[in-house]
Amino acid sequence: MTELNLIIAGVGGQGSILASHMVAMAAIREGLRARVGETFGAAMRGGAVASHVRIGKGVNAPLIPRGGADIVLAMEPLEGLRNVVSFLRKGGLLLTNTHEWLPVDVNIGRANYPSLQSIKEAVEQLGGRMIAIDGTSLAQQAGDVRTLNVVMLGALAATGKLPISTETLKQIIMENVPRKTVEMNMRAFELGFNSLK
């Protein structure tokens, strides 16, 4: 694969932006061209966040066109679906965490959260495929829920769909997480990687 369009989606505070930067850094280290278009505003948590990663020779703009995403990596199922609907291409993959982060709109009774089964059916109707893992539990198992983004990167690497080597990605992660948490993050990466086996 020479070009990859990846969206990393989640809720503010789940580390999707950092995850997208790490994928792009790994691509650059392997001599590829990379673009990341991120949507984040306030420092506040709880908002919908999506980061577009484009890797390949011919990429210019930082945002993926409609129906142009090969993979949507989701830290949260609803955020995965939100991006799948507009961006996932036919034959694309939704790789999602199963743990729900309920929006206030649902909590105050103004909306209904879609079931994982209905999300799966939606992805399939669009000609895509869904893989779901309980990333949140794996992150807790690794030592801290905050390693969720690295768990999901591990799973992403295990799909074999990244045009970069798993070793480079791991190296980049080690360089970009706080020093004291390197070991825990490596554990998180392995847990995510092995969950797809």
Add this chain to the structure above:
Amino acid sequence: MSSTSEIIVEDSPGKRVLLMGNEAIARGAIEAGVRVAASYPGTPASEILETLAAAAPKLGFYAEWSVNEKVAFEVAAGAAITGVRSITSMKNAGLNWVMDMFMTLVYGGVRGGFLIAVADDPDAHYSSNEQDTRFAAHYAEIPCLEPSDAQEAKDMARYAFELSEQIELPVFLRSVTRISHASGDVELGKIEKRDRKPVFDKHWKMPWRWDVYGPPSAVEKHRWLHGQMPKIKKIVEGLPWNRLDLHEGQSVGVIASGIGASYALDAIKLLGLEGRVAFLKIGTPTPLPEKLVEKLLKSVTNVLVVEEGEPLVELLVKALAKDANPAVKIMGRFTGDMPPVGEINIDIVAKAISKLTGKELPSDPQLEKVREEVKKLVVPRSSTLCAGCPHLGTYWALKRALSKFGGKVPIVNGDIGCYEQGGYGIAGKEYKPSFSTESVHYKIEAPYETLDTNYIMGGGIGLMQGEFRAGYGDGPLVAVAGDSTFFHACMPAVANAVVNKAKGVFLVLDNSWTAMTGHQPDPVTGVTAMGEKTKTLCIEDVARALGVEFIRVSDSFDVRATQEAIEEALKSDKFAIVVSRRVCTLQAMRLKQYTRKKMFLEKDTCTGCRLCVSLGCPAITFNTEENKAGIDPIICVGCGICAQVCPVGAIKVGE
């Protein structure tokens, strides 16, 4: 570990790294040997100064968070007058605050290179409006550079200082969200030494150079400014960021400025039209490389202008076409061939080029139908305050205090900061327009429905005084503002309220930081941009000095005390200030000044009244089948506000 903050100061020309547009702009300034950097935070521009401030102590230059953009602009301009290189950066709205100095400084220009970097926000992702600040550069008669990606952002920022010194004028760099908050691979350049000595000469090359009132006159200085333009036009003609790609037999041309060029290139590729349309890439929307534009206009019959913001390039190209080739058709946002508002993207540009060339876009109508169908499953995620946010406590207290006024119609004037979410509404709820001729009372279901007006920083406290002067009597008048906003823009309005004897309650939500834009320090924080300890200003002291007589201070986490303070203020017959204070919880956790606690909800005690849900905390959930509230243990930080809200004592604070 080689984090970005370390790479930024590395003198390793040729190295390729991933940089965010804002980091790239900062790196450009660092390579150019910048000496003074000043800014006020604002998304999507904040990381420019954040990056510079982190680098400043390592490289020996100065960076500050100023109290507002106007002061920041003046700090940077003052440095440039003494001949050293300086940068000021801000978001779109920030430029409105500096216009007075900006429009006047250009009459004498600068001695050291001066870069004004402004990040616009098409689609108003993080802003009150979509304003296009390139017009301000045009208005001020200075050149505007507009990068198409992170590499150009760095290269242009670096070059801006050289250009500025060559033309003795500030240089404008216009970024947009998709440059500032996008990242790309950037090849680093060499870092120049910063050993220039600051000097001052009152009559440097022009009498009374730095005093517009000095002889000969402001008009003569305007004449000088105007006289710089031919030189600037000649320079931009040869810049590498203005490029014409023309081939035999092309009848359609695309002129694309800034990020528009990236979208256009990808759109041309998507359509399989590479090499089949003439392409003029613009890096200086004002002044335009006129010769290149004329050359293009003379060789094609149709031109599409692709730019982010208002149709500036389009109108300037139209003006040039009148003499160059009146027959050529020019299309863009002005003519309605591109959407007049909102952000553009690859899809929008591809559609416009498709229409113009007749080359069809690859499409799958069946799949589009399915997309529309499954979209119905997607529910909104309203933006919320964080779990444990002190503003949640303040808004609850305000709601309770206002409820004491029964069916009255208060006006709560909002302001800009995290607490502006008090007026975001609830995305999952439908709001209908009302055509009543009387004041209308609306129930506040969640804190996100608290604010009634909101426009710009410092706006609320002024509006409140106008409502009072109009004689509004159907309910109490309130204005809110945060600590950063208080110092940025509210002090003149407080003085105004005091001396002109206005009435109303000014509620200051003091969380010690400029939280919304990513936790920059402000005058109450006690730390500078470069990490030095400094004096802490106290809002109630300032208010007292400005003559405010009614002042109450409360802890935002103590909901009852805050409610009582607000109630008292509402009853007061004087202009009243209530400072609701508590450090931003996110920041307190980061600085290890906050200990997380666990909250417990006793299911058996919970009556399902949903009062806690209406607190608006994202950690509080509700299970409709059980008719019970719940607390998400991952999101909850244990601030204890909900325990104070629960009327039956079902929520308890643990350890």
